Amino acid sequence: MDLEEIKQQFIDALSKVGSEKDLAELEVEFLGRKGKLTTVLKGLSDLTIVEKKRIGGAANELKEFIAEEFRIKNLEFRMKKWELIGEQEKQDINSIIPDSRFQIPPSTLGHIHPISNFLFKINRVFEEMEYEVVDGYEIETDYYNFTALGTHLDHPARDEQDTFYIKDLEHPDKKDLLLRTQTSAMQVRYMKKHPLPIKIIIPGKTYRRDNDATHSPMFHQFEGLVVGEGITLGDLKSTLMIAMKKLLGENTKIRFRSSYFPFVEPGLEVDVTCAICKGSGCNVCKNTGWLELLGAGMVHPDVLKAGGIDSEKYSGFAFGTGVERMVMVKHAIPSLKLLYENDIRFLEQF
Amino acid sequence: MKFSYNWLKQLVDFNKTPQELADDLSCKSIEIENIEKFGGDFLDTIVVGQILEINKHPNADKLQITKTDIGSQTLQIVCGAPNIAVGQKVPVALIGTKLPMGEIKQAKIRDIESFGMLCAQDELGIGNDHTGIMILDPDLPLGKKLSEIYGDWVLDGNILSNRGDLQNHMQLAREIGAIYGKEIKEIQNIENWKLEIENSGPVDVQINNLEACPLYTAQAIKGIKIGPSPTWMQQKLLACGMKPINNVVDITNYVMLEYGNPLHAFDAKKIPTIETQGNYPKKHQIVVRLSKKGEVIRTLDGQDHELPEELLVIADHEKPIAVAGVMGGENSEIDETTSIVILESANFNQKYIRKSQRELGLATEASSRFAKDLSPYLAFQCLQRAAELLVELASGELIGGPVKAGAFSFEKRIVKFDYEKIRNYLSMDISKEESIKILKNLGFEIDGNDISVPLWRKDVGIWQDIAEEVGRIYGLDRSKEHELSIQIEPKTEKALYFEQSAKKYLASLGLTEIYTLSILSSETAEKSKILGHYFEISNPMNEYDYIMRSSLVPGLLAVASNNAKKFERFSFFELSKIYLPSDKEEAPSRENRMLSLLVYGEKNEDGILILKNYIDHFAGAYGLNFQYENDAKPKEFMHPGRCAKVIYKEEVIGNIFEVHPIVSENLDLKNRCCVAEINFEAFVDDALDVENRFAEEPSEVIYKEFSRFEVSKRDIAVVVDVGTNTIDIIKEIKNTDEKVVGAELFDEYVSDKFGAGKKSVAYHLTFQASDRTLNDTEANELFDKVLKILSNKFNAELRR
Structure with missing residues (x-):
C-alpha cells in the first residue's frame, strides 16, 4: 500500500475515533505487529538500497507522525475523562470537614528546617546587641554586588564561571542583573538610603556557580555592617567577641588573621574556637583548635564613598559568613546536600 | 603555591621551625595550608657514591654488578638500571636504610652479594622520575648525606588575589623579614640592574594589544651550552614541585620561583628574522597579539590546540609560537642543539591569562602566577636576573642589551604617613618607630610624612592600605578591644518577624518546613505544568537549571515526588521568595514572600479540606480572615473539581487545589496531593499578635545517618x-x-x-x-x- 494512502486512511479513521477503546484498536491497526505501517516497514528488506532509503525515510516519518497523533489524542481523552471525574469528585471548598479527620493539636509536631532555626538564632543574637535586621535583594545589579564593593572588572570573581547572570531579553549582551554572590551586596544600597549611624545585619540567600560535595549553587550568608564616627578595629573585635560567645558558647575565643576582600581595608579572617573539640583539636578543625569562620574588616573608604559617606569623617566595619557550615557543625551534619534534599528522614530529626 | 623553607632561610635570617613560621605567616601574611617534609628521614643513610667498575651479572642478563666508592669504603652493589656508567656519581642507600618500599638489607641477588642499593629519583621521595638511577652532580663530595643536599620542608601557601607579588621566594622572605624584624639579603649585584632599557638587541617586539600585554622585554643570548643545571638549583625546583629539565629551562623556572615573573626561552633559530636598519640588520620578529580563530599550536606538553578567537599568543610573523603566559610551543622549543636563546620576560593581563587557561583547559606554574595581578616591575628584574644566570651557568654571552615594547612607569606612588590616625584606626599600642621599621622592612621608603610604595606592590595606594601593612605585621590580633558606642533605633521590618512567627506556628500545626532552591530546572517546571516565570539565568550550570521561580509550587511538588517513594502520607510548607519584575525604579526585582503548603496522602476530598483547615488556623492565629471561592476556571495543573481561590479583603491572594491527576502521574505521586500557595506580603501589615522579637527553638540535635536502602x-x-x-x-x-x-x-x-x-x-x-x-x-x-x-x-x- 502506498504511504500517502496509509496516512489518509489514518487521518480519516482518527477523526472518527470516539473512545479510548477505539483509539487502542486503531493503534493496533496501524502500529501493531501486523499493522498497516508495520507491514510496509517489514517489507523494506526486499527493496533495493535506493528505494529502501526513499521509502524507509518517509515510512519512519509517517510512523512518528502517527505516534504523535496518538499521544495527543490519548491526552485529550484522559483530560476529558478527568474533566468528568472532576465533575464527579467536585468538592465545595466551603464545606466543613468532620473534626475527627482534622485534629488540632496534631498527634505529631512538624519540624522547622535547621537553616531557619539557625537564622532565628543569628537574628536574636544581633537583636540583643541592638542591630537592625535588614532584608536585601537576591537579584541584584552588577554595580551593588561588585563595582560598588571595589571588585574591579578584571577580578576573578567577575568571571562568568563564578556568578549567575540574569538574561536581559532586550539586550542579550548586557550583564547588568545577577544573582548576588554575597550579602555584602546590600551594604552600599543601605548606606545610600539611611542616615548615619548604621548598625545592621543582613541575613539571606546568595548564589554562586558551584555544585559539588561542598558547594550548593544557593546558600545562605549573613553580613554585619556598622558605620559611624570614630569606628576602629577595636570596635570590630569587641563586637565579634560578644556575638560569637552568644552564638557559639561562652568559652568561644576569636583570632584575627590578615586576609583580603576588596571591600574592606584592612581585611581579615576571623577564626573561632572549634565548637566540636572546644579548641583541643579534632577532624573538623584539622587539629588546629580553630575554625575559620568569618571574613571581616574595616569598610574600604571607596565603599563608604559609593554609599555617599564622607570617608575622612566616618569609618565602619563589616563582617560576614556562610550559614550552612555553622549549621552543619552545630548538628554534626556530614554533607551539605542533606540540607537541600528535603528528605523526611532528615527533616524530622530537627 | 609551594615554598622551600631552606631557601627562605637563605634569603632572610630567622630562627623558627617550619611550623612556627607557617603559623606566623598564616596570621600575618599568606595562609599556609600545608607543611610537608621534603625527602624522608631515610635520606640520612643515603650517600653520594661514585661508580668505579661495572661488570655483567653471571646469572641475569638485566642485572649488573657495580663497585661503588662512598668515600669511606667501596661497596659491591647489584643494580638493574641500564643508565649507569663508570665515573657517575649516584645516590647509594646503605644497608639499614628504611625506604618507603622496604628496608635495604645485605642480600644475595642471584647468588651475588649486594651491599646497598643505587636509587632512582622517585625512590628518594624528591621527584617522580623513575627512568633510571638518579645521576648526581659530579662535583658532590663522596659520602655526603643526601639529606644535606635535598632535605627540606615545603610550605604550601594560598596567595590572595591582591598579592600576586608574593608568588616568589624573595618577596615572601621580605614578609618574613618584616615579621621577625629583619632585612632580607638581596643578591649582590641587584644595583647593577637597569630600570631603563634602550632597544639594543637583535629582537624586534611588537605588541598589538597593550591592555593584554602592558610590557614585553627580551634578551638574546648566544653560545649557550645546554646541560644539566647545578644541584642546588635542582633541589629548589624539586622542592617546589618542578621537574629539572636542562640548564636553560631550569634557570627560567628558578628565576620565576626566586623573583616571581614567569619567563620563557625560545630557540632563536626557530624564529624567523626581518630586515631592519641599525646595529642588527636582521632581527628575530616577535609579535604579541590575539589569536585568530582556527590557528593551531602544539604546546610543549605535546598537545595540539586549535585556538579560538582572541586568546593572547606570542607569534612570529605568521604563526603562534607560544600561548602567552601559559605554555610555549614545540615549534620554538629549546633542545640539545640550541645555541642562541631569546629570553622573554613580560607582563600579561590576568584576565587574558585566565581566559586562556579556561579555554584550553591548561594551567601551569606560569599561568597560575599571571592569573593574579603582577607588577611589570617584576618583568624587568627577572629578565636581568635570568640573563646573568644564563651567562654564569650556561656559558652564554649577551647579544647586545635587552629590548622592550610597551611601557612601565618607575615613578613610585606616594602616600601620606599619619601615624596617629593609623594607630587609632587599628586600636593598637604600637610606637611610631615600630611602625616605621615594619614599613621599611617591607620595602617602603619613608621621607618625613611621605611614604613611597615599592614598585612591586600594586595593592597599596591610600593610608588605610598603610594601616593594613602595619597592622597585619604587628598582629591584627593585638588590636585592643573597644566597646562599640554606636546606638541606633532598630527598625526591623515586620515581615521578618512575621516570617519567623509563621514558620514556628505552622510547625506546631504538624507541617514540616522545607528549603528548595530558587533556581528551578525546566524539567521540574514542566512536570508540574506551572511554566510562567520572569527571570532566566543566562549562564546556567547546565541546560536545564535556568529558571528563577515565580512560584514555590514546582519545587514543593518535586520534594513531594522524592518523598512519596518512601512515605504514604506527609505535609510540608515553605515560606520563601519568588522573583517578579521590578515595580520601582530603584529596585532590581520584586522579591515576594509566598507561603506554600502541601498535604499528601489524604483520602478522597479530605486533602483539600484539611489543607484549608491548616490555612484557616494559620489565619486565625494572626487575626486574619480568608475567604474561599470555588475556582470556575481551573488551571491545567489543578484537579478541575477541587480548586479554589483564596481571598483576602476582596482580593485573590492565592489558590488551593488538588494536583491534577495527570500532573501527579508525571511526578510519580501515587496518592492524592493538595497544594496551596498564598501571597504572604498581602497580609503582613494586618497580622496581629506577631511578637517583635527573634528567638530560635533550642536544639541540641546531633544528626543521625539514615538508611538509603529500599524499604x-x-x-x-x-x-x-x-x-x-x-x-x-x-x-x-x-x-x-x-x-x-x-x-x-x-x-x-x-x-x-x-x-x-x-x-x-x-x-x-x-x-x-x-x-x-x-x-x-x-x-x-x-x-x-x-x-x-x-x-x-x-x-x-x-x-x-
Whole structure:
C-alpha cells in the first residue's frame, strides 16, 4: 500500500475515533505487529538500497507522525475523562470537614528546617546587641554586588564561571542583573538610603556557580555592617567577641588573621574556637583548635564613598559568613546536600 | 603555591621551625595550608657514591654488578638500571636504610652479594622520575648525606588575589623579614640592574594589544651550552614541585620561583628574522597579539590546540609560537642543539591569562602566577636576573642589551604617613618607630610624612592600605578591644518577624518546613505544568537549571515526588521568595514572600479540606480572615473539581487545589496531593499578635545517618479491645526491631462482627535495614515478629 494512502486512511479513521477503546484498536491497526505501517516497514528488506532509503525515510516519518497523533489524542481523552471525574469528585471548598479527620493539636509536631532555626538564632543574637535586621535583594545589579564593593572588572570573581547572570531579553549582551554572590551586596544600597549611624545585619540567600560535595549553587550568608564616627578595629573585635560567645558558647575565643576582600581595608579572617573539640583539636578543625569562620574588616573608604559617606569623617566595619557550615557543625551534619534534599528522614530529626 | 623553607632561610635570617613560621605567616601574611617534609628521614643513610667498575651479572642478563666508592669504603652493589656508567656519581642507600618500599638489607641477588642499593629519583621521595638511577652532580663530595643536599620542608601557601607579588621566594622572605624584624639579603649585584632599557638587541617586539600585554622585554643570548643545571638549583625546583629539565629551562623556572615573573626561552633559530636598519640588520620578529580563530599550536606538553578567537599568543610573523603566559610551543622549543636563546620576560593581563587557561583547559606554574595581578616591575628584574644566570651557568654571552615594547612607569606612588590616625584606626599600642621599621622592612621608603610604595606592590595606594601593612605585621590580633558606642533605633521590618512567627506556628500545626532552591530546572517546571516565570539565568550550570521561580509550587511538588517513594502520607510548607519584575525604579526585582503548603496522602476530598483547615488556623492565629471561592476556571495543573481561590479583603491572594491527576502521574505521586500557595506580603501589615522579637527553638540535635536502602512495606490489620490506644500500638510496633522504621495507622473500625467490645486497627508497616535491601523472606519474618509482639502485649489477633 502506498504511504500517502496509509496516512489518509489514518487521518480519516482518527477523526472518527470516539473512545479510548477505539483509539487502542486503531493503534493496533496501524502500529501493531501486523499493522498497516508495520507491514510496509517489514517489507523494506526486499527493496533495493535506493528505494529502501526513499521509502524507509518517509515510512519512519509517517510512523512518528502517527505516534504523535496518538499521544495527543490519548491526552485529550484522559483530560476529558478527568474533566468528568472532576465533575464527579467536585468538592465545595466551603464545606466543613468532620473534626475527627482534622485534629488540632496534631498527634505529631512538624519540624522547622535547621537553616531557619539557625537564622532565628543569628537574628536574636544581633537583636540583643541592638542591630537592625535588614532584608536585601537576591537579584541584584552588577554595580551593588561588585563595582560598588571595589571588585574591579578584571577580578576573578567577575568571571562568568563564578556568578549567575540574569538574561536581559532586550539586550542579550548586557550583564547588568545577577544573582548576588554575597550579602555584602546590600551594604552600599543601605548606606545610600539611611542616615548615619548604621548598625545592621543582613541575613539571606546568595548564589554562586558551584555544585559539588561542598558547594550548593544557593546558600545562605549573613553580613554585619556598622558605620559611624570614630569606628576602629577595636570596635570590630569587641563586637565579634560578644556575638560569637552568644552564638557559639561562652568559652568561644576569636583570632584575627590578615586576609583580603576588596571591600574592606584592612581585611581579615576571623577564626573561632572549634565548637566540636572546644579548641583541643579534632577532624573538623584539622587539629588546629580553630575554625575559620568569618571574613571581616574595616569598610574600604571607596565603599563608604559609593554609599555617599564622607570617608575622612566616618569609618565602619563589616563582617560576614556562610550559614550552612555553622549549621552543619552545630548538628554534626556530614554533607551539605542533606540540607537541600528535603528528605523526611532528615527533616524530622530537627 | 609551594615554598622551600631552606631557601627562605637563605634569603632572610630567622630562627623558627617550619611550623612556627607557617603559623606566623598564616596570621600575618599568606595562609599556609600545608607543611610537608621534603625527602624522608631515610635520606640520612643515603650517600653520594661514585661508580668505579661495572661488570655483567653471571646469572641475569638485566642485572649488573657495580663497585661503588662512598668515600669511606667501596661497596659491591647489584643494580638493574641500564643508565649507569663508570665515573657517575649516584645516590647509594646503605644497608639499614628504611625506604618507603622496604628496608635495604645485605642480600644475595642471584647468588651475588649486594651491599646497598643505587636509587632512582622517585625512590628518594624528591621527584617522580623513575627512568633510571638518579645521576648526581659530579662535583658532590663522596659520602655526603643526601639529606644535606635535598632535605627540606615545603610550605604550601594560598596567595590572595591582591598579592600576586608574593608568588616568589624573595618577596615572601621580605614578609618574613618584616615579621621577625629583619632585612632580607638581596643578591649582590641587584644595583647593577637597569630600570631603563634602550632597544639594543637583535629582537624586534611588537605588541598589538597593550591592555593584554602592558610590557614585553627580551634578551638574546648566544653560545649557550645546554646541560644539566647545578644541584642546588635542582633541589629548589624539586622542592617546589618542578621537574629539572636542562640548564636553560631550569634557570627560567628558578628565576620565576626566586623573583616571581614567569619567563620563557625560545630557540632563536626557530624564529624567523626581518630586515631592519641599525646595529642588527636582521632581527628575530616577535609579535604579541590575539589569536585568530582556527590557528593551531602544539604546546610543549605535546598537545595540539586549535585556538579560538582572541586568546593572547606570542607569534612570529605568521604563526603562534607560544600561548602567552601559559605554555610555549614545540615549534620554538629549546633542545640539545640550541645555541642562541631569546629570553622573554613580560607582563600579561590576568584576565587574558585566565581566559586562556579556561579555554584550553591548561594551567601551569606560569599561568597560575599571571592569573593574579603582577607588577611589570617584576618583568624587568627577572629578565636581568635570568640573563646573568644564563651567562654564569650556561656559558652564554649577551647579544647586545635587552629590548622592550610597551611601557612601565618607575615613578613610585606616594602616600601620606599619619601615624596617629593609623594607630587609632587599628586600636593598637604600637610606637611610631615600630611602625616605621615594619614599613621599611617591607620595602617602603619613608621621607618625613611621605611614604613611597615599592614598585612591586600594586595593592597599596591610600593610608588605610598603610594601616593594613602595619597592622597585619604587628598582629591584627593585638588590636585592643573597644566597646562599640554606636546606638541606633532598630527598625526591623515586620515581615521578618512575621516570617519567623509563621514558620514556628505552622510547625506546631504538624507541617514540616522545607528549603528548595530558587533556581528551578525546566524539567521540574514542566512536570508540574506551572511554566510562567520572569527571570532566566543566562549562564546556567547546565541546560536545564535556568529558571528563577515565580512560584514555590514546582519545587514543593518535586520534594513531594522524592518523598512519596518512601512515605504514604506527609505535609510540608515553605515560606520563601519568588522573583517578579521590578515595580520601582530603584529596585532590581520584586522579591515576594509566598507561603506554600502541601498535604499528601489524604483520602478522597479530605486533602483539600484539611489543607484549608491548616490555612484557616494559620489565619486565625494572626487575626486574619480568608475567604474561599470555588475556582470556575481551573488551571491545567489543578484537579478541575477541587480548586479554589483564596481571598483576602476582596482580593485573590492565592489558590488551593488538588494536583491534577495527570500532573501527579508525571511526578510519580501515587496518592492524592493538595497544594496551596498564598501571597504572604498581602497580609503582613494586618497580622496581629506577631511578637517583635527573634528567638530560635533550642536544639541540641546531633544528626543521625539514615538508611538509603529500599524499604519493604507490609500492611497489618488486627483485632483488639476497643479501649486499646492506637498510639501505644505504634510504640510497640516500632520497638519490635530496629529494622521496623515506620508504622502508621490507616484504619480504625469498631464493629460487633469482630466480637463484642472489639475493634479492627490497620497499620502500614515500613521495614528497612541500614546496610542492605531486605528480601521478601526477611520482610515476612519481621511481619511475623510484629504480630507476635502485638498478640503478646494487646492480645491482638490477625484479621483475616
